[in-house]
Amino acid sequence: MNAKTTLPEIPVDAETQRRVEQFLFREARLLDNERWDDWLALMAEDIHYWMPTMENRRRADKNGSHALDRGALYNDDLRDLTRRVTRFKQPTAWAEDPATRHAHVVSGIEVYQGEQAGEFIVHSTFVNYRSRVEKDNDLLVGRREDVLRSDGDSFKLARRKIIITQSVLMAKNLNTFL
Amino acid sequence: MCNANGDQPIRLKRRPIAQSIENLDELLSLEKGRMSRDVFWDKDIYEQEIERIFARCWLFVAHESQIPKAGDYVTTYMGEDNVLIVRQKDGSIKGFLNTCPHRGNKVCFADLGNARQFVCNYHGWAFGIDGGLKGMTASETYEAAGLDKSEHGLHPVAHIDSYRGLIFATLDPDAPSLADYLGDMRYYLDAIFDMDEGGTEFIGGCVKSVIQCNWKYASENFVGDILHALWTHDSGAKAMVGGPVAEVHKTPEQSYHVNFNGHGWEFNQDIVGNCATLGEKELLKYLYVLQPKVAERLGEVRSKMIGAISSCTLFPNTSFLPGQNTFRTWHPRGPGQIELHTWTFVNKKAPQEIKDMWRKGTMMTFSPSGVFEMDDGENWEYSTRSNAGFVTRQQDLYLGLGQDTRVEGTDLPGNVFQGQINEANQRAFYQRWLDLMKADSWKTVPQRDVPKMKEGV
Numbered sequence: 001m002n003a004k005t006t007l008p009e010i011p012v013d014a015e016t017q018r019r020v021e022q023f024l025f026r027e028a029r030l031l032d033n034e035r036w037d038d039w040l041a042l043m044a045e046d047i048h049y050w051m052p053t054m055e056n057r058r059r060a061d062k063n064g065s066h067a068l069d070r071g072a073l074y075n076d077d078l079r080d081l082t083r084r085v086t087r088f089k090q091p092t093a094w095a096e097d098p099a100t101r102h103a104h105v106v107s108g109i110e111v112y113q114g115e116q117a118g119e120f121i122v123h124s125t126f127v128n129y130r131s132r133v134e135k136d137n138d139l140l141v142g143r144r145e146d147v148l149r150s151d152g153d154s155f156k157l158a159r160r161k162i163i164i165t166q167s168v169l170m171a172k173n174l175n176t177f178l
Numbered sequence: 179m180c181n182a183n184g185d186q187p188i189r190l191k192r193r194p195i196a197q198s199i200e201n202l203d204e205l206l207s208l209e210k211g212r213m214s215r216d217v218f219w220d221k222d223i224y225e226q227e228i229e230r231i232f233a234r235c236w237l238f239v240a241h242e243s244q245i246p247k248a249g250d251y252v253t254t255y256m257g258e259d260n261v262l263i264v265r266q267k268d269g270s271i272k273g274f275l276n277t278c279p280h281r282g283n284k285v286c287f288a289d290l291g292n293a294r295q296f297v298c299n300y301h302g303w304a305f306g307i308d309g310g311l312k313g314m315t316a317s318e319t320y321e322a323a324g325l326d327k328s329e330h331g332l333h334p335v336a337h338i339d340s341y342r343g344l345i346f347a348t349l350d351p352d353a354p355s356l357a358d359y360l361g362d363m364r365y366y367l368d369a370i371f372d373m374d375e376g377g378t379e380f381i382g383g384c385v386k387s388v389i390q391c392n393w394k395y396a397s398e399n400f401v402g403d404i405l406h407a408l409w410t411h412d413s414g415a416k417a418m419v420g421g422p423v424a425e426v427h428k429t430p431e432q433s434y435h436v437n438f439n440g441h442g443w444e445f446n447q448d449i450v451g452n453c454a455t456l457g458e459k460e461l462l463k464y465l466y467v468l469q470p471k472v473a474e475r476l477g478e479v480r481s482k483m484i485g486a487i488s489s490c491t492l493f494p495n496t497s498f499l500p501g502q503n504t505f506r507t508w509h510p511r512g513p514g515q516i517e518l519h520t521w522t523f524v525n526k527k528a529p530q531e532i533k534d535m536w537r538k539g540t541m542m543t544f545s546p547s548g549v550f551e552m553d554d555g556e557n558w559e560y561s562t563r564s565n566a567g568f569v570t571r572q573q574d575l576y577l578g579l580g581q582d583t584r585v586e587g588t589d590l591p592g593n594v595f596q597g598q599i600n601e602a603n604q605r606a607f608y609q610r611w612l613d614l615m616k617a618d619s620w621k622t623v624p625q626r627d628v629p630k631m632k633e634g635v
Contacts, residue, residue, distance in 0.1 A: 071384060073546060074541075075538060080542060084417065087417035092416075173552040173556070
């Protein structure tokens with residue numbers, strides 16, 4: 001599941017690093033600009049897009065803070081992501097109108113060779129700030145582990161695991177992708 | 179304000195009930211379908227709710243499936259009181275205030291887990307899973323001071339009991355039994371939590387979020403407001419099933435509002451209407467196969483509720499949606515905030531792939547990222563926040579749908595109203611709210627609803 005931390009971290013050449021960074025920066029811009037269909041087009045057919053919720057458990061508890069069969073805000077395949085995008089595009093999506101202003105800040109990008117040829121394991125950190133109407137401001141900070149797959153001159157996102165710092169989501173909703 | 183009483187230290191003696199706010203009756207004019215906005219904004223009303231509703235009513239604290247083994251525990255809230263719910267060695271369940279009686283620190287910081295004992299981080303006071311104080315670091319110093327360990331365990335909730343796997347607790351020793359408190363709602367609860375012989379379980383952990391709204395906006399929404407779905411959730415329905423929300427206002431003859439002691443359930447008899455919004459054909463098939471078996475066990479009416487267009491609130495702050503299978507508690511955090519805890523419930527005997535579809539389905543629809551819930555939070559936040567306006571909050575609100583829809587002489591238990599597009603349950607919810615807010619104790623809460631069901635069914 002996702003980028004295995006046990007894999008040896010084999011670095012990539014500077015050009016690949018640059019291309020991956022450009023991919024992620026462009027992805028962030030598409031989300032900031034609510035270009036939902038263009039964003040969806042970055043997903044591989046077999047995308048697994050996962051954002052578990054964080055449980056507070058004792059360190060000695062072998063169950064850990066999150067797992068695939070436990071709580072999640074996203075645990076999506078392409079059909080699920082497409083459904084979410086369909087809602088965003090409805091004129092009756094009241095909580096999107098007036099539009100929410102998004103800023104996706106991506107940083108700390110590390111790129112390593114993936115398990116398969118043409119795949120890359122990409123670590124990054126993010127800050128997501130959303131502002132709605134007068135002063136509804138929501139901040140999410142976290143870390144992502146992606147698997148990118150070469151696709152012609154660019155990449156497709158095949159796996160994404162999003163780990164946020166919050167246990168109780170301090171927002172009325174999560175009307176964005178991370 | 180100290181509880182010390184002569185020679186015997188009484189560690190937690192409830193203070194005499196505070197004086198009630200005057201003229202509470204003027205807040206509601208339910209027969210005219212009007213209510214005051216102060217109910218959602220006033221800080222003194224909120225403080226009185228904490229005392230007379232949350233420190234008095236039976237509140238949902240856990241599902242039995244969350245704590246199957248001895249020492250399994252969850253931490254949760256009763257109002258703003260943090261509590262620890264623990265499975266005992268004999269299989270029973272106990273609940274305690276999650277605070278150390280020594281200097282008051284929180285004892286258990288985990289959301290859930292398994293423990294042989296709970297040790298306070300501050301001075302190392304150690305409590306058994308039965309709440310008893312077992313020892314502490316430098317225990318000889320306390321012995322020298324004459325501390326009686328048997329007097330310094332974790333403080334237990336007043337009563338704890340369960341119905342069909344749902345565990346409830348109350349902080350009021352004078353509360354009626356849980357069976358009395360739920361009354362005839364148990365008849366309807368069985369349609370969901372006893373539809374299958376194995377009963378239900380919670381899966382997928384707890385998803386928590388904060389909404390800046392008054393807790394009653396959430397409770398009243400689930401107690402009877404299907405009407406909002408047609409408008410609020412149009413975008414979610416189009417996302418999940420490619421079409422609008424069902425127009426249930428056009429067929430009132432097949433749907434009801436029922437309520438009992440402020441609990442309320444609005445429901446259709448379309449078997450799978452709620453479930454259909456998850457967009458998974460396999461789930462519909464599962465319910466259709468189950469329905470005739472439910473009819474045999476519980477009768478025709480309840481078999482048609484198992485996944486129907488419907489919603490329920492158990493007074494005061496626990497709600498669920500049949501079919502979508504989300505279960506939630508709206509914990510109050512001041513008049514203008516709630517902490518929402520949600521779980522997914524499924525039939526224990528359902529196949530794993532069916533359970534997995536429901537786990538995903540609640541996430542896709544009724545979670546902070548869900549395509550339906552996403553539009554609810556904003557409605558409730560601004561219904562609350564608008565009342566900051568000094569003149570604004572002097573404008574009454576409307577709650578008058580279905581004034582003449584009462585159905586008499588039906589076999590259905592509780593107060594029954596024709597048509598799920600209705601505000602009968604919301605009015606009953608606020609009537610119960612007012613009854614509790616005015617009463618000095620359980621003894622003076624009016625008994626408006628007399629159960630048809632027998633005790634301990």
